[in-house]
Amino acid sequence: MSDTTIRRPIRWNSAQDTNVGMVREVNEDSIISLPDIQLWAVADGMGGYEAGNVASNMIVKSLTEITNKSSLNEFVDSVEDSLIDVNHRILEYADIMLDGRTLGSTIVTLAIKGHVGICLWAGDSRLYRFRNNNFIQLSRDHSQVEELVQQGFITPEEAEYHPDSNVITRAIGASPEVYIDINVFSVQLGDTFLLCSDGLYNMVSKDDISNTLSTLPLQDAVDSLIKQALDNGANDNVSVILVKGEPDAAYSTQVILQE
Template sequence: GSTVVTLGIKENVGVCLWAGDSRLYRLRNEELIQLSRDHSQVEELVQQGFITAEAAQSHPDSNIITRAIGANAELFIDINVFSSQMGDTFLLCSDGLYNMVKTEEIRQILLQLPINEAVLALIQKALERGANDNVSVILVNGELDAVAAPQLDFDVNSE
């Protein structure tokens, strides 16, 4: 199966939907926080207090996910509704990034580089460190005024 993380923003409210271990982070006032929680066996151990978050990073089963698109007939997703404000930067990424680049390094890159350069720098750093999984990175910066997308008319039943 595949993992997924999505982000929707309207005015000052953000919504994240996800399944698996792809993540959403928010950078606000120089603080980078994770807004999604991995659907993995190891994350469940952390949540239950059996291991620490630090131990989870090097746990041998850290890549075993408990939810994914296409893994089962039914898909169970989680949702997080949170505040959003002008100036927030959001990072949507796969484990190919965060397994290779520490959270503090990600934060520093986001603070130091323009958004388009930051995407390339994050991917390059993960690849230089031997990322053996896909490295997906999307950055969304809240500095721009919202622009409405054009209305699309389509019939979901058409082929």
């Protein structure tokens, strides 16, 4: 007896946008979408007028130089090496061009190989996954408030309104040594991933984000999320990337199972 099963590889479609917001004069966020190698990233610069923009741009430019790797480990290593290298280059730039002034940027990346997803990040830009109407955060903020939550001093609800919620403990370019956290997880057909800067999640509730992802196509959802942030005041730059796994009919393969 034989059964025929069609296995369809997943095609990862993405949409993205970034906006200066309602208060800032300069957009210090930078975003990158590299669907050919299945790599996406949001960088949120800091350091004041133009300096943060320099840092975030240096990060995404470094990531564009990554080439596709057949091995998952090689791919992860290349992303991590890129971030470590640009950390040193940002420090050199600050020393030479800004008289040692501190500048830097958060970073959150999503890389996908087969049915495995990898998040590498530093700072408080976030990666979320929307699956079967469940919306969960896959990264963990490198911030003083998150440390208080992990130590049990405050609740996650209290953290949302804490006066130090914008104080981060890790960033690219902030110190000679940078530590990149990595989360590895499974991906499946129908998953939607959201990469964003704090300008989104500080302005739009998780429920509203979840409802948007469940009802709108990718680009419409990106536009709606940014509009919601703007309508709510958007006191920071707002960056959004959505990545969704859909059937790739063009590359379907047939597997014959024998019993």
